[in-house]
Amino acid sequence: xxKARINAAIARSKVYIDTLTVNSxxxxxxxxxxxxxxxxxxxxxxxxxxxxxxxxxxxxxNGVVMEGLFDIVEAGGDEDGAYxxxxxxxxxxxxxxxxxxxxxxxxxxxxxxxxxxxxxxKTASLxxxxxxxxxxxxxxxxxxxxxxxxxxxxNSTGHIVPKEYTEEALGHNxxxxxxxxxxxxxxxWLDGIYMLQPFISRFAAMTGDKKQLALVNxxxxxxxxxxxxxxxxxxxxxxxxxxxxxFHWTRAMGWYGMAMVDVMEVLPEAYMDERKAxxxxxxxxxxxxxxxxxxxxxxxxxxxxxxxxxETSGTAMIVYTILKGVRxxxxxxxxxxAAVRGFVAMAELKIRGDHLEDIYLKASANNTNNYELPExxxxxxxxxxxxxxxxxxxxxxx
Numbered sequence: 001x002x003k004a005r006i007n008a009a010i011a012r013s014k015v016y017i018d019t020l021t022v023n024s025x026x027x028x029x030x031x032x033x034x035x036x037x038x039x040x041x042x043x044x045x046x047x048x049x050x051x052x053x054x055x056x057x058x059x060x061x062n063g064v065v066m067e068g069l070f071d072i073v074e075a076g077g078d079e080d081g082a083y084x085x086x087x088x089x090x091x092x093x094x095x096x097x098x099x100x101x102x103x104x105x106x107x108x109x110x111x112x113x114x115x116x117x118x119x120x121x122k123t124a125s126l127x128x129x130x131x132x133x134x135x136x137x138x139x140x141x142x143x144x145x146x147x148x149x150x151x152x153x154x155n156s157t158g159h160i161v162p163k164e165y166t167e168e169a170l171g172h173n174x175x176x177x178x179x180x181x182x183x184x185x186x187x188x189w190l191d192g193i194y195m196l197q198p199f200i201s202r203f204a205a206m207t208g209d210k211k212q213l214a215l216v217n218x219x220x221x222x223x224x225x226x227x228x229x230x231x232x233x234x235x236x237x238x239x240x241x242x243x244x245x246x247f248h249w250t251r252a253m254g255w256y257g258m259a260m261v262d263v264m265e266v267l268p269e270a271y272m273d274e275r276k277a278x279x280x281x282x283x284x285x286x287x288x289x290x291x292x293x294x295x296x297x298x299x300x301x302x303x304x305x306x307x308x309x310x311e312t313s314g315t316a317m318i319v320y321t322i323l324k325g326v327r328x329x330x331x332x333x334x335x336x337x338a339a340v341r342g343f344v345a346m347a348e349l350k351i352r353g354d355h356l357e358d359i360y361l362k363a364s365a366n367n368t369n370n371y372e373l374p375e376x377x378x379x380x381x382x383x384x385x386x387x388x389x390x391x392x393x394x395x396x397x398x
Contacts (some may be wrong), residue, residue, distance in 0.1 A: 010345035015391045016351050020385060022082045023167025029090035040065070042382035044361055052175075056106065058094055058112040061129055063123030067158035070126060071393035079370055090125060095136060103136030104143065111363050114147045115157040118178035118192035121148065124223045125199040125262070127205065143205045148174075148196065149212055169240070171222020172215050176237070176365075185366045186237035193223060198262040205266035216263060217271040223256065224278040225367060226323055228363050233300060237365035238280070245326030245365040250300045252363075253377045254387065255316025257282055261324040279321075283331060286318050294338075294345030298360050299371050307372040312350045312359045313384030315392045319343045323394035340398075343391055359384030 004307075020042065021027060030036045039046045042065060069083040078084055095103040105112050112120050124144045131137035146153050151162050165178040167187070176192040177184050197216050204212035219335035226241045227234045233245040236252040260282065264275050289300040295310035296318060322339035330347045350357050359381035363371045369375065 001337070001344060004308075006344060006395075009344040010392070010395050012347045013343075013388070016354065016356060017072075017392060018387055019063070019071075020356075020380060022086050026060065029086060030093040033090070033093035040382070042380045042385045044378050044381045058120070058123055059382075060122035061382030061386065062090070062117050063126055065382050065385075065389065066123070066303075067126045067129075067391060068386045071390050072128060072396065075393045077393065077396045081234065085211055085238075087126070087130065088394060091130060091137065095140065095148050102139050103386050105140055112144075114155040114161075115159065116179045118174060118189075118195040119177075120200055122195040123187060126203055127269075128202040133206065141203055145200070149202060155386060158330050166289055171219050171226070172314075174221045186243075187239050188223070189237040189365055190223070190227070190234060190252040190259075191255040193219065194259040194262075196319075196367065197259050201263045210268075211293040213266075217267060219277070220260065220263065221274065221362075223236060224281070228281075229317075232281070232288060232303060234282070234285075235321025236363075247362050247363070248300045249371060250296045250298060250311060250314025251317060251360065251383065253282075253286065253300065254314045254321070257286070257321030258387070258390070261321050261328070261330070264328070268297055272330075279325055279330055283318075283325065283335060285320055286290050287335075289316075290338060290342065294341035294343075294347065295349070296342075298363075303373075307374050309377060310345075310349070310382075312346055312356060313381070313387055315342050315346055316384060316387035319346070319391040320387055320394055323391065323397070327394065327397055341396070343395055346388065346391070355379040356388055 005191055014040050032040055035062065040062060043061065058294040066087050069087050072078055073084045082359050087271045094105060096103045121144055127137040127141050131141065147155060147161060149162055151160060154160055155374050159180065159181065163177045166172050170188050173188045174192065174196055175183050175187045176189040197219060204216070224366055227244065229235055229248065233248040234256060236247050236249045237245040260275065260279050266276060270381065286300070287295070290296055291304060291310055293310065295315045297304050297308050298311040299308050304310055321341045322335050323333065326333060326336045357379045358377050359379065361376040361378055361381060
């Protein structure tokens, strides 16, 4: 692809990202977190703590936006320090000083509860990355890691998460949700892999916890074999190979792709041949369904229609996965072109004015199959804006 066109797409994307975050008069981290009636503009669910506490400021869709900004920092794209400052203001706003004099996550702050499920832990991977190993961020990470891995720790509702909500038959994967001690219709979801495994693997690698690193690899291997469909893609959710959610939702598969490349950064070398083979299999399957314009539709193997549009969040995730895989030598250089084509297509076709459009709000793997609702295609939704920023960060390495 023409270099000038690529550079124009990168420049256009930076303007969008800055408008959404560091240059926004609305998305001011400390102001939003301090007021339960204020929300980031990418938060399209807008739940208050009293109504649904795990979907608020400490949420995975805020986390991916902030982690995308941190990716830019690591890629060398934060010359004036504005992105790092923005991320730290967000993280610091979520912490309170406890009776012990240490910083903790506010248990009254919607977005983290130790008895809900996978979504409550995603932002923790950013805390690990932003920590120097001795600061308050790391203290919070120890607390969250304990919730998920300590078989002697009883949580706030009297349960032990790693004993009660992981199963050997599921490759020791966690249930996607364990609210009210009740499993969801499908216990393992691809997005749940992303919400948990990058955090667990990063903290385990930092602290030398070989047992948890082995469990992370086992969990990914279970997904790679059990959720693989005959067409080379992956099922959104499952209880076993015979009991699956049959839709190939691109964003679900994108969460899994991002989980793989993020975990691979810290896994021991002994697991890498297996993981590289799984990554290649995944990408080869996805590339069969990339549309001529470079994008992927919301349900990847269905034709593009007004209700199954070329969709931004899933495309951004696949682009990020491929570019990061190539950059780290886990995928051959020949894969880069398809990812660059996908990124340029998003910048040219989906950034309209100040907004990133056609981000699907949500598709359920529980009791409804809401995969083709035109009213669910939104602008700037965090589950798409965050991965788009991540994909942009990978383009900076070029």
